[in-house]
Amino acid sequence: MLSVKHLIDTTSLTADDITQILDTARSFSEVNKRAIKKVPALRGRTIVNLFLEPSTRTKSSFELAEKRLSADSLSMGGATSSVVKGESLADTIETIDAMSVDMFICRAKLAGTPHKICEHTDAVVINAGDGKHQHPTQALLDLYTIRENFGHLDGLKVALVGDLSHSRVCGSLVPALKTMGAEVTLVGPPTFQIADPDYFGVPQTSDLDSVIADMDVVYMLRVQLERMEGAAIPSRREYNRLWGLDMSRVDRMRPEAIICHPGPMNRGMEINADVADCARSRILAQVNAGVLVRMAAMYLLLGGENNGVSA
């Protein structure tokens, strides 16, 4: 059993919670290799995917995870939802809740939305990304990917590089890595740095070349191209030159070091095309891990024991 009722942020997770989720995800990896990729673990359970902000990758990953666990699921949101017609979040949640559902998966552009949902339902809530706050299943799939590669997480050196201040990936991955004993360094232009790195207790620098050779994991963050307005950075070209991961930087990495990216990538900006496809890249492994950790989180939060495969 996890120590939390909901999966809202990684800050509330203990090392034991994280290990349970990663171990359970690992047990599900065998299911995903079967010809018939389905277990009856959540048969009869109802899950609502409430995507108040567009998301193709995360939404598909959750939907696949639900199908593989045999849950009944319903997707809401986007242009047709009443939420964009001016209905309040409270009204939306209470309306859905009245139909007796077991779990909400929520993606929102406003920070704190998953917490607000908890105030209006007894169902379990998983945060699928809230504004610039957190994206806990992304952090868990990253941990899974890194642990599969190195066999452990403690003591690893991880650099997160790029648009730190607008990144919910940073908000959830940094605390999770620290809980698991990894050492984190934040790298990005000063206009993208977070206001208070002491809150995370990690160093922050603008100089990628000074740290890259020491890292076990170089985690490139997506630059939101709309942030270009307001001149946080002068151009794609300059960004790529100073903070982009190209082969000359990859050649300076430790021999066993790996590259991650949460996707979708801006090839030629934060990561060059040849780097994204090179042997050190774990970007597709991350996508695969996404389905596994989401299956694990849903399964554990809806009351399953740590033997999901045979359930």
Add this chain to the structure above:
Amino acid sequence: MAFLLRGAHVVDPQVALDCVRDVLIDEGRIQAVGEDLARPAGAEAIDARGKYLVPGLVDMHVHFRDPGFEYKETIETGSRAATHGGFTDVATMPNTDPVSDTGAEIRYQIDRAHEAGLCHVRPIGALTRAEKGESLAEIGDMVVEGAAAFSDDGHGVQGAGMMRTCMEYVSQFGRVAIAHCEVESLTAHGVINEGRASTRLGMFGWPALGEELEIYRDIELCKLTGCPLHIAHISTARGLELVRAAKAEGLPVTCEVCPHHLFLCEDDITDTYDTNLKMNPPLRSAADAAALVEGLVDGSIDCLVTDHAPHAPHEKNCEWEIAFFGTIGLETSLPLMLTNLVGPQKMSWSRLVEAMAVAPREILRLEPVRLEAGSAADLTLIDPTATIEVTPDYFESRSKNSAFLGCTLTGVATDVFVNGRRTLTDGVVTSQGR
């Protein structure tokens, strides 16, 4: 109606009073302050032993939302809240709909307040037309109709040249310009203090510098124009230092602080994203709050205001980033001061009276109210031991969005007199309408 208040502990630093006295009120004025006064025939005797009697409290920064947003608050419901909180006077900010930027709007507020028949409402007019920061409002017209001061509260006046023009123009009327200090190119989308809170909760930050830079600019414009300047709802330690330095130079600069910036800080915003804690300016660091308390106690901060900002439930019961800014404050202001500062003897009763009654009248150029014969009988009687629970039901305000819901506070106004009329009786608002 005449009243004889017997045995109250009267506090008024203006006349060096801090002792037990009887006070006789009649014909709208204080008739006598003394020991063992005889009760004239027809005067109602009030046993005030164990209570404090002070010049009527003034809140020079409130939002009554009338006209335009009467579903949040009206001049009538706001007056009830003010009275319940112990106030005889409030100054209403002009960001209504339409904005109070002509004499007719000022007159409207004064007339509505007269109908409500509770506290004195002192309307503040806009500095610029519709608070757009582009052209002068009809400031002279508003002075003639009774505007107490001028402010574009809700916004900083973004252009330094425009603010200079406003201050030069206001200076001829002997009124104060009140500055909501916010450089919008720095605060942009900010919804929470930039730093620990914005990092922890993942939202755009409202940096302290966004306030401090405009405080600095307006102090320099005060020096240039000679217009008295009052800094609204100061929230940072550095902003307070700038005001201290201006005062040391002898400039006509004053400032105010709100209870929420004294007794709450960014650390009180938890991951429940309680939108009643969303303010403009935002709750700052614990160190800022401590510096503001010190500044209020030592007099560097002239007065206490609430920035009473009523909002309807649907405007607060939502995600933080789209929730409206502000908390109501009129009915918790005095209890918070008594509970947190006066009760624990961090602040004297005299200093409380200066900050909540004397200084705001001076800043607004109102007739002083003193505890002496001949003064207007605008008085507040306070029970320092009575306890209140801050629940939605406690409020007379039409809105319930208090940052202090759930608190238990000790010390509350029981009676209020305005021009000798009893508007609060044992904690119950007693409107007599006119």
